[in-house]
Amino acid sequence: MTADDRDIRTQRLIASRRRDSADKQRRTLTVIADLSSAGERINISEIARRAGVSPWFIYNTAAIRTAVERATEEHSHTATRSSAGRTSATADSLHAELLMAREEVRALRTDRTKLETKVQLLLGNQLEHLPHDTLLARIHELEQIAAELRS
Secondary structure, eight states: OOHHHHHHHHHHHHHHHHHHHHHHHHHHHHHHHHHHHHTOOOOHHHHHHHHTOOHHHHHTOHHHHHHHHHHHHHHHHHHHHHTTTOOOOOHHHHHHHHHHHHHHHHHHHHHHHHHHHHHHHHHHHHHHHSOHHHHHHHHHHHHHHHHHHHO
16 A cells, blocks of 8 residues: 555545534534424433434534524523423423533633633733842832731
């Protein structure tokens, strides 16, 4: 087998995986649209089952995750208006909401960590640019304040 043969096979494999991924995405978006138009509750497990994909695929494909969030938001607005007196929820819907809330919490924690790191870097950068004498004077001032507070 030559290098050209390997390249051709590799390109065919890549093209096949892209077609498969596009087909999965199309099926999943169709299921989301069907559930949404039928007024059914948006549920990751149900979407995955009907589309023949894994929940992982839904959570890790940005376009699909966005479609799920949008459909869930639309459904919650219409459900609130149409069922103002109804308060019961199914176990599946509660589970789906819990999964989405956990995912949102995980994303927020990641964002918080990134922001904390940026702040630390910016503060460190500011300290590096201050003159040595200014820093020593500020430290001495803070030590005096601390001593006064202790006494």
